[in-house]
Amino acid sequence: MEGAERPVWAPDEVDLTKPSVARVYDYYLGGSHNFAVDRAFAATVLEAMPDLPRHAQENRAFLRRAVRALVAEGIDQFVDLGSGIPTVGNVHEVAQALNPDARIAYVDWDPVALAHSRAILAGNPNATVVAGDLRKPAELLAEPALAAAVDLARPFAILLVSVLHFVPDDDKPEEIVATLADSAPPGSYLVISHASNDRSGQPDQAGKAEALYNRTTSPFRMRDRTEIAALFGGLELVEPGVVQMPLWRPDSPEDVAPDATTYPGFAGVARIS
Template sequence: MEEAGWVPSSVDLDRPSAARMYDYYLGGSHNFAVDREAAKAVERIYPGMSGAARANRSFLRRAVRYLLAQGIDQFLDLGSGIPTVGNVHEIAQQTNPRARVVYADVEPVAVAHSSALLADNPLATVIQADLRATDTVLNSDEVRATLDFTRPIGLLMVGVLHFVPDSDDPHRAVARYREALPSGSYLALSHGSLEGVPEDGLDDTERVKAIYRRTDSPLVLRPREEIAAFFTGLEVVEPGVVPLPEWHPDSDDAYISAYVGVGRKP
């Protein structure tokens, strides 16, 4: 994965990427030496990081299957990351072969690999876009051609909002997406939090955050109250905004300091 001829010209090989670090935690191969070095530094502080990444991926799978059971057959996945086993289109189209998916990510490696993966899939596509550029995403040709905004949509923001700093007003961005969704749509998200972290673990958390400050996506951990506010105006489905392992569990997920939830637009 280090061949300069393959790497998109916009990739800085001297700076780790949060998306490529996540790919490493999941056991993927679409990462570079600088990403692995940073990820291993995190793992030395928090040996459970790979398990936490897998638990977050497990929530994505459960959320997509839940939405499918509610009749959702089209999805917009923001901050989708680098494609690994268990992507949204794989989960959705296994149940409903006609399900449509648009992935959006700002990371060029994620977009390049997603494009290659989806080349023969007419019902799924990817755009390179920052979720903070809400109108750019919502009005992109690919989004408008793939998704029907007169019918319910599943909006996925899994493990991405904790990389949006307060200065960029993530609540404003999410509100814009909620506004654009038709009635009957759903929002599913997961978000890292300091709540539940024991006091003697706070120093370790600060060390992890210092590593992410070296990346393109500094880590911002928020309390449950702020995370729940992303669902303003939505009907949050049971069991509510809860610690990740408690949301419709179907396996023994590793502990992860994160809250998750799914909400329906009336």
């Protein structure tokens, strides 16, 4: 990106010579909010794990199914933590297609993701981007911008989709999730999806991809199914529990690929009572 013109949405402090995890993920999804430096990093990762774009798309499909299921349960508020760039069928598009009054707060700490999000959401009064760090849940919950975006006294959905694998063990992800869940009123929901090398059938590929991400500012920590299930604490899981992402309430049997049981990631939804 040396010598390239800086886009108007990119803050001056953003280094356009370094890949952004949010933009790389957008590239995996087939989006357009990425640069050559992001695509170059993605190409290196894809050499180790060529199915990663498909995995990202399966994760996004899970997100869409979970949001639709929660809207059907009467949830009209969503807090998407570590949201990245809200493109390619994200929460506001899915929820507001079913309920135009649904309110969404996208939360991220990455200035690149925040800048993109503000541009994308301009003109949508019910979808807001909030600067915040999910690793500091108490501070985040006290953030006035979050309270202005959603009514935290009413049931809402906490979305931790494809983000907790960027939270190392030292930051105590189980405690983070517990703090967030404890803050939510009864009738709220918790949604988690998480990368895993457990039963992936490709442990060497997953390990190489993990090592590549660990060279960036967003190190990666894959967890097995038992560890991912533990993130829900004692909350009541809705059917079908913690399963590989493609197996969580597929729209039809035809949507489930033959290798779905080797998918390198798990997901689940729990009700907060």
